[in-house]
Amino acid sequence: MEKLLRLSRIIDALNDRIGRFTYWLVPLMVLIGVWNVVGRFVGRAIGQNLSSNAYIESQWYIFDLVFLLGAAYTLKHNEHVRVDIFYSHWSPKRKALANSIGTLLFLIPFCIIIIFFSWDTILASWAIRENSPDPGGLPRYPIKFMIIVSCVLLILQGISEAIKNFAYLKGAIAPQEEHHDASL
Template identity: 60%
Template sequence: MQILLQIAFWIDTLNEYIGRLTYWLTLVMVGVGAWNVLGRYIGQGIGQNLSSNALIEIQWYLFDLLFLFGAAYTLKHDEHVRVDLLQSRFTAKQKAVVDLLGTVLFLLPFCTAIVVYSWGAIANSWEIREMSPDPGGLPRYPIKSAILVCFLLLILQGISQAIKNIAVLTGDWQAPVEPGQREI
């Protein structure tokens, strides 16, 4: 079990690192968005185009990367939106069972299906070097590849979460206790 927990630690470290890098994409995205707005109005005032379709698409791509690469980080920190009326009353072991079942029955199959079914479209996009239909737009194939990376990172994080939940159930690891949660 210790080897599996070490693998989970490496996966957690990877997704933590990627998640923290994603923080910076937020600032860049906001900066590009601000420039797109300001450039449009300043450009109108001076009669010069200071924005472009490429800048607008960069803003979209940054948002895509922020959302996609932040997904595994969010899962790692258990910050996805939940509507759990009972979970606040669960012990750590009961929570581990529910999380393990959710990971094995829903998260991993869903992410695997996304990878399998999107592979062809993404490969085709690379094959034809798909470009934006907008004048001055950016290539689409690199950003489409982020879909695969995102769901592979989610699969890895799901594996990490499953390992940690199994370790909680076997008593090899104690999950951090959240405020208001009952002890094991």
């Protein structure tokens, strides 16, 4: 069990670092968005284009990164959206069992299906070095690859969560609510 918990800690640390990096992308995205708006209006006033498709697309790409890279971090911190009409009243053991079942039957298979069905499209995008059809736009192939990265990170975090839930059910650790941000 200790080896599995060590693996869980490694996965948690990886997704924590990525999530904390992603956190800093949000102000960058906002700054670019502000520049796009201000540049458009000031540019019109002075008769010069101060924005570009590259700035607009970079704002979109950063939003994509926040969503795609932040998903596993959100799962790690148990902050994802859930309909908890029943869940909120369940015991910690029942929650751990429900989370394990959800991870193994839904999360991991869903991520595998996304990887499977997007793989060829992403490879084709890389093969042609797909670019934006808009003048001055950015390359599309790197951001498309982040779909796979996101799913792999979610699978890893799902494995980590399953390990922690299994360890809790076996009595090896405290319920996850009690060690939400603490190391195992």
